[in-house]
Amino acid sequence: MQENTKPKRVSRLTERLGEKDPAGSRRRLIWLGKQLMLGAIAYLMGLGRLAFDTRPFGIALLCASGGQVTGILGGLILAEVAxxxxxxxxxVVYAVAAVVRLTARMLMESPVTAVTLPEALRQLLNPTPAAVRTGSPTRSDRKRSVVLGEQLRATFSDSLALRSATAAVGMLTxxxxxxxxxxxxxxxxxxMALSVIVAPAAVVLFANALEGRRDRYLLYPISAGFLMAALVWSADFAEIAGVPVSLLLALLLSLAVASFAGVWYGAAAGVVCGVACRPVLIPAFLIAALICGGLRGRGKGTVGIPLACLGALGWSVYILGAAEAVVLLPAxxxxxxxxxxxxxxxDRRVTEPAQVDGGEDAVTLRQVRDRHEDSNERFRDLSDAFSGLSEMFYNLSDRLRRPGTLDLRRICDSSFDAVCSDCPNKTVCWGLEYSxxxxxxxxxxxxxxxxxxxxGEQVPEHLRHRCRSMDLILRQINAxxxxLTGELLRSSRTEVLAMDYEAAANLINDALAEDGGEYRSDPELENRVSVYLRDAGIGFGSVTVYGKRRRQIFVRGVDTERAKVTLDTLRGDLSEMCGLALGKPTFEVEDGTSSMLLQAQRCLSVAGAQYNLAGExxxxxxxxxxxxxxxxxxALINDGMGAGKEAALTSGLCSVFLEKMLRAGNRAATALRMLNNLILSRCPDSERECSSTVDLMELDLITGKASFIKSGAAPSFIVRDGTVRRLQAGSAPIGIIRKLDAQAVEFDLRAGDTVIMVSDGILQDDPxxxxxxxxxxxxxTREPEGIVYDICSHAAGFPSHDDCSALALRIGGAE
Incomplete structure (x- = not known):
C-alpha cells in the first residue's frame, strides 16, 4: 500500500500543474527577461559620464522608453546606489520622470478618456487647426471626449516634445x-548647460532607435549608432573580472549587427563601437564584423562567429600584448x-514550425539530428583548418628563427678579426694559406x-696546433x-600565432569529443529501461537515454498511477542498470504532458584545507x-622557479590560467599545453626564469576516478585504512621546452580516503x-586543517627552508 502512495501524489501534482496556463507563464517569463535586460542597460547608462562629470544618458533612456519603465527605473536606481x-x-528626478511616462502611457492606452481639461490647456497641449475648430459641432459629449483622447494620444506618441522637455527639466533640476x-x-x-543640451537630444535619438522608426531612413541609422556608442561608452565604467564591459559589448554589438543586419552595417557598428570603446581596437571589431557578416551571408554563421572572435583576439593581442590574452580570451x-x-x-525559429504535432515528431527529430551532424562536420573542418595553419606557422617560425648565410658570415668575420688582428701568425693564416x-x-x-x-670538427689539426685561440673564436661565433637567434625570436610572432591556432583546434576537438559522448543516445539501454518500466506498471510514451559520464534518462508521457514500485526503488533499479548513481526523479509538465527525468549524481564529496609558509x-x-x-x-599547487616576486608572478599566472580554463570545462591536458605555450612565449621577453611546476589533481565526483598530473612536481600521498600510497612522476616544469612534459597517474578514490599534496619545500630535507x-x-582521523598545519610547521623548522605549501583533502560520500 505504501508503494502506491508516492506515485499517486505525483500524479495529482501533475494534474494540478497541467491546469495552469503555459502560454501565460511563457509571457510572464518573457516580460521578466525583457525587464532584466532593460535594467542592465539602464544600469550601464546610469554609470556613463561625459565632460564636467555629467550623466545625462540615464534620464534620456528613461524618457525615451516606450513604456518599459519598471526595469529601466530599477537599473538607474541601482546605478545611483552603486x-x-x-x-x-x-x-527623485528619475522617479518623477517615471511617473510622467506612466501617466502618458495610461492616457495613450485608454480608448476613451474621461478627463476634462480646460480649453486653454487643451489647446496648449495639442493646438487644433482652424479648419477643424470652425467645423460642425459634435453631436455628443462622448464624441468630444474621443477626439480629446485621440489628440492626447497623438501628442504623447507622435511628438517627442513632452519626453524631451521632461529630460531637460530633470537635468536642469x-x-x-x-x-x-x-x-x-x-x-x-x-x-548644467551641457546636461540640458545633451539630455533632450539623446531622448530624440534614443526614441527613434528604440521604436524602430526605419521609415526615417536617414535618422534611424544615426540614432541606432548613437545608442550603441552611448551604451559602449557608459559600459566602460563597469568591469567584470577585470575586463571592461565596454569590450564585451563592442564585440557583441558588432557581431550582432553583422549577423542580423548585414556585413556593411556590421562594419559600421564595429567602427562606432571601437571609437566609443578603444580607438586602437577599431580594426579588431571591424575584422570580426567582416568575417561574421561575410560567412553569415553564405549560410555559415555558426562557423563565422568563432573565426570572428579569433580575428578580434589576434588583433587585440598584437596591439595590447600577449599578457592581455589571459584576460581577453575567456571574455x-x-x-x-x-x-x-x-x-x-x-535560425531555429525561422526554419522550424512553432508547434509540432505528434505525427511529425520523427521528422523533427531527424532534422535535428541531421543539423547536429552537419554542425559537427563544420566544426571538424574548422579544427582541421586551424591544425593546418598551426603546422604552417610552426614551419615558418622554424625557418625565420635561423639566421641567414650573410649574417652568419658577418659573425664569423667579426669573431676571427677580433682575435686574429693581434696574432703573430696572421700573415700565415690570412696570407700564405688564405684559401x-x-x-x-x-x-x-x-x-x-x-x-x-x-x-672543432671542421678545423684541421695543423690549424688548431698553430692557433691557440681557436677555442675562443668558436665560443664567440656560438655566442x-x-x-642573433634570440633577436629573431623576439621580433617574430609566427610561433605565437602557431600556438594560438593549435590551441583553438584543440579546444574545438575537445568540445566535439565531449558532445559526441555526452549527447549520444544509447538504444540498447533505452530498450532495457522500457522493459523495466512496463514490468513496473509505469506508463510512458517514449524513453530517451543519453550521455556517458553524466547519464540522463528522460521519460516522456509518464503515468505513475498504477506503479508497482516506489520512486526510491525505481531510482535504485535504474542506477544499477546504468552503472551510475542517479538522483531523485524530477517531474515536469509541458502542454499537458508530464515528463520524468533522472540524472547521474555525485558519489563523492570533498572537504579540503590548505596552508602556505613563505621562505622569503x-x-x-x-x-x-x-x-x-x-x-x-x-586541487592545484604551482611552484614558480626561482624566488621572490618573479616566482610568485609566474605561479599566480599559472594558477589563474588553469582555474579559468578548467572551470570552463576544458580538458586538463589541453589547458596545460596552452599554459606551456603561454609561458614559453613570455620567457623570451623576461630577464629572469619564468617556469613553474604544476601539481594538479582532477577528481571526477561522479565516478570517483582521480588523475594526478605532475610537471616537475613533488610526490603526492593517499592515506587509506592506515596505509600510505605514494604517487610520483619524473618530469620537467612547464615553460622550459615546447613539448609539454607532464605525466598522469590514475587512482580510484573512495569515501574515507585522505589525499595529501605538497610542494618541494616540504621535502627539501626529507627527500x-x-x-x-x-x-x-x-x-x-585528524582534520585536514590540522594535517596541513603540522606538515608546514615541521618543514619550517629546517635551518633554511624554501616556500612550504600543503593541502589535504578528506574524501566523503555524496551529500
Whole structure:
C-alpha cells in the first residue's frame, strides 16, 4: 500500500500543474527577461559620464522608453546606489520622470478618456487647426471626449516634445542643486548647460532607435549608432573580472549587427563601437564584423562567429600584448558562445514550425539530428583548418628563427678579426694559406647554418696546433649566433600565432569529443529501461537515454498511477542498470504532458584545507581548490622557479590560467599545453626564469576516478585504512621546452580516503619522505586543517627552508 502512495501524489501534482496556463507563464517569463535586460542597460547608462562629470544618458533612456519603465527605473536606481554620488536628487528626478511616462502611457492606452481639461490647456497641449475648430459641432459629449483622447494620444506618441522637455527639466533640476551646493562654480554652470543640451537630444535619438522608426531612413541609422556608442561608452565604467564591459559589448554589438543586419552595417557598428570603446581596437571589431557578416551571408554563421572572435583576439593581442590574452580570451569566448546561441535560436525559429504535432515528431527529430551532424562536420573542418595553419606557422617560425648565410658570415668575420688582428701568425693564416683558412670558415658557416652551433670538427689539426685561440673564436661565433637567434625570436610572432591556432583546434576537438559522448543516445539501454518500466506498471510514451559520464534518462508521457514500485526503488533499479548513481526523479509538465527525468549524481564529496609558509617576503607557491559545473574537483599547487616576486608572478599566472580554463570545462591536458605555450612565449621577453611546476589533481565526483598530473612536481600521498600510497612522476616544469612534459597517474578514490599534496619545500630535507610517511600513518582521523598545519610547521623548522605549501583533502560520500 505504501508503494502506491508516492506515485499517486505525483500524479495529482501533475494534474494540478497541467491546469495552469503555459502560454501565460511563457509571457510572464518573457516580460521578466525583457525587464532584466532593460535594467542592465539602464544600469550601464546610469554609470556613463561625459565632460564636467555629467550623466545625462540615464534620464534620456528613461524618457525615451516606450513604456518599459519598471526595469529601466530599477537599473538607474541601482546605478545611483552603486555610485553613491548625489544619490537622492537623481533618484527623485528619475522617479518623477517615471511617473510622467506612466501617466502618458495610461492616457495613450485608454480608448476613451474621461478627463476634462480646460480649453486653454487643451489647446496648449495639442493646438487644433482652424479648419477643424470652425467645423460642425459634435453631436455628443462622448464624441468630444474621443477626439480629446485621440489628440492626447497623438501628442504623447507622435511628438517627442513632452519626453524631451521632461529630460531637460530633470537635468536642469539636478544641475541647479549641484550649482547651489557647489558654491556657484563656473565648472557646475558648464555642467548644467551641457546636461540640458545633451539630455533632450539623446531622448530624440534614443526614441527613434528604440521604436524602430526605419521609415526615417536617414535618422534611424544615426540614432541606432548613437545608442550603441552611448551604451559602449557608459559600459566602460563597469568591469567584470577585470575586463571592461565596454569590450564585451563592442564585440557583441558588432557581431550582432553583422549577423542580423548585414556585413556593411556590421562594419559600421564595429567602427562606432571601437571609437566609443578603444580607438586602437577599431580594426579588431571591424575584422570580426567582416568575417561574421561575410560567412553569415553564405549560410555559415555558426562557423563565422568563432573565426570572428579569433580575428578580434589576434588583433587585440598584437596591439595590447600577449599578457592581455589571459584576460581577453575567456571574455571573447563568452561573447562568441552567446552569439552562437543567439544565431542558432534565430535560425531555429525561422526554419522550424512553432508547434509540432505528434505525427511529425520523427521528422523533427531527424532534422535535428541531421543539423547536429552537419554542425559537427563544420566544426571538424574548422579544427582541421586551424591544425593546418598551426603546422604552417610552426614551419615558418622554424625557418625565420635561423639566421641567414650573410649574417652568419658577418659573425664569423667579426669573431676571427677580433682575435686574429693581434696574432703573430696572421700573415700565415690570412696570407700564405688564405684559401685554406677561407675554406675552414665556409665549413664553419655551413655547420652553423645546419646545427645552430660550431665545434672543432671542421678545423684541421695543423690549424688548431698553430692557433691557440681557436677555442675562443668558436665560443664567440656560438655566442653571436645565439644572440642573433634570440633577436629573431623576439621580433617574430609566427610561433605565437602557431600556438594560438593549435590551441583553438584543440579546444574545438575537445568540445566535439565531449558532445559526441555526452549527447549520444544509447538504444540498447533505452530498450532495457522500457522493459523495466512496463514490468513496473509505469506508463510512458517514449524513453530517451543519453550521455556517458553524466547519464540522463528522460521519460516522456509518464503515468505513475498504477506503479508497482516506489520512486526510491525505481531510482535504485535504474542506477544499477546504468552503472551510475542517479538522483531523485524530477517531474515536469509541458502542454499537458508530464515528463520524468533522472540524472547521474555525485558519489563523492570533498572537504579540503590548505596552508602556505613563505621562505622569503613573498611566497613563490600558489595553492588552489575549486570545482566546475561538470562535477569535477581540482586541487592545484604551482611552484614558480626561482624566488621572490618573479616566482610568485609566474605561479599566480599559472594558477589563474588553469582555474579559468578548467572551470570552463576544458580538458586538463589541453589547458596545460596552452599554459606551456603561454609561458614559453613570455620567457623570451623576461630577464629572469619564468617556469613553474604544476601539481594538479582532477577528481571526477561522479565516478570517483582521480588523475594526478605532475610537471616537475613533488610526490603526492593517499592515506587509506592506515596505509600510505605514494604517487610520483619524473618530469620537467612547464615553460622550459615546447613539448609539454607532464605525466598522469590514475587512482580510484573512495569515501574515507585522505589525499595529501605538497610542494618541494616540504621535502627539501626529507627527500625519501620518511618523516612525512610516518606522520601520515599516525595522523588517523585528524582534520585536514590540522594535517596541513603540522606538515608546514615541521618543514619550517629546517635551518633554511624554501616556500612550504600543503593541502589535504578528506574524501566523503555524496551529500
Amino acid at each position: 555610485l553613491g554620488e548625489n544619490t537622492v536628487p537623481m533618484i 539636478v544641475s541647479m542643486a549641484r550649482v547651489i551646493s557647489g558654491g556657484f562654480r563656473f565648472y557646475d554652470w558648464f555642467a 571573447y569566448l563568452a561573447v562568441g558562445t552567446v552569439m552562437t546561441l543567439a544565431v542558432s535560436l534565430a 685554406e683558412t677561407l675554406a675552414v670558415m665556409s665549413a664553419l658557416i655551413a655547420q652553423l647554418h645546419t646545427k645552430g652551433r660550431v665545434d 653571436g649566433c645565439a644572440r 617576503d613573498v611566497s613563490g607557491d600558489t595553492v588552489n581548490l575549486f570545482a566546475n559545473r561538470k562535477d569535477y574537483f581540482y 625519501e619522505c620518511e618523516w612525512l610517511t610516518s606522520y601520515l600513518v599516525s595522523c588517523g
